[in-house]
Amino acid sequence: MKVKILRQKHPHAEPYWQCFDYDGDRNASVAAVLDNINYRDDITDSDGNPTERISWECSCLQGMCGGCAMVINKMPVLACDTFVKDLKGDTITIEPLHKFPVICDLVVDRGIIQENLKKIDAFIGKYHQGPEKDHELEYRIGRCLKCGLCLEACPNYVKGEDFFGPLFANDSYFVASRSDGDKATIKKNYNDHFAKGCSKSLACMRVCPVNIPTLASMAKMNRGIRDHYD
Numbered sequence: 001m002k003v004k005i006l007r008q009k010h011p012h013a014e015p016y017w018q019c020f021d022y023d024g025d026r027n028a029s030v031a032a033v034l035d036n037i038n039y040r041d042d043i044t045d046s047d048g049n050p051t052e053r054i055s056w057e058c059s060c061l062q063g064m065c066g067g068c069a070m071v072i073n074k075m076p077v078l079a080c081d082t083f084v085k086d087l088k089g090d091t092i093t094i095e096p097l098h099k100f101p102v103i104c105d106l107v108v109d110r111g112i113i114q115e116n117l118k119k120i121d122a123f124i125g126k127y128h129q130g131p132e133k134d135h136e137l138e139y140r141i142g143r144c145l146k147c148g149l150c151l152e153a154c155p156n157y158v159k160g161e162d163f164f165g166p167l168f169a170n171d172s173y174f175v176a177s178r179s180d181g182d183k184a185t186i187k188k189n190y191n192d193h194f195a196k197g198c199s200k201s202l203a204c205m206r207v208c209p210v211n212i213p214t215l216a217s218m219a220k221m222n223r224g225i226r227d228h229y230d
């Protein structure tokens with residue numbers, strides 16, 4: 001089968017498509033396909049032209065670090081959790097996430113996620129135990145990989161704008177629930193940087209690889225906002 005990859009040599013270079021042949025195991029993950037291509041002694045594209053190894057990020061290869069988030073056959077997914085046998089057709093298309101600046105090939109700069117969280121101080125400093133009934137939800141939210149797949153899928157998240165995206169709703173709830181910080185400020189930031197811009201498409205929840213319950217965070221925060229401003 002063919003593996004068609006959108007490549008880019010450096011942040012300011014023009015992107016270009018390059019095709020590779022793959023005749024390995026169909027039970028393999030797309031991460032393993034990328035390794036298969038990269039580990040060849042002489043890497044050539046489908047036309048036999050020598051080429052450079054493909055840059056992509058991975059750390060865990062088991063859906064736990066979020067590093068391998070990319071767009072495969074038009075879907076924002078983790079490469080290590082996407083399997084060839086589950087993909088339709090004889091061509092796998094692989095692109096970097098579109099909502100982040102490309103550094104090289106499939107490696108993108110997701111620093112904006114942390115930058116946005118820093119801007120509004122969405123971190124827990126001194127904290128308290130929340131009510132026991134909320135622990136399950138907090139635990140599930142705490143599993144967020146910061147992979148950026150929800151931002152890729154969100155129709156309202158646009159690079160550089162004031163809407164920080166779905167993962168921010170989850171962090172806001174987590175911080176509001178646990179932190180001893182100023183609740184009014186946390187809620188105002190949530191309203192300004194998330195609630196006002198969210199159109200409830202819930203595309204974020206469909207692509208999240210660890211099933212973060214963003215809707216539950218939104219419900220908690222929206223109720224909190226009403227309580228605070230009413």
Ligand code: SF4
Pocket residue numbers: 066143144145146147148149150151166167170204207208209210211212
């Ligand atoms: S909410 Fe899900 S999709 Fe979004 S960054 Fe966290 S783990 Fe990734």
Ligand code: FES
Pocket residue numbers: 057058059060061062063064065066067068069078079080081
């Ligand atoms: S390599 Fe860690 S999630 Fe895929």
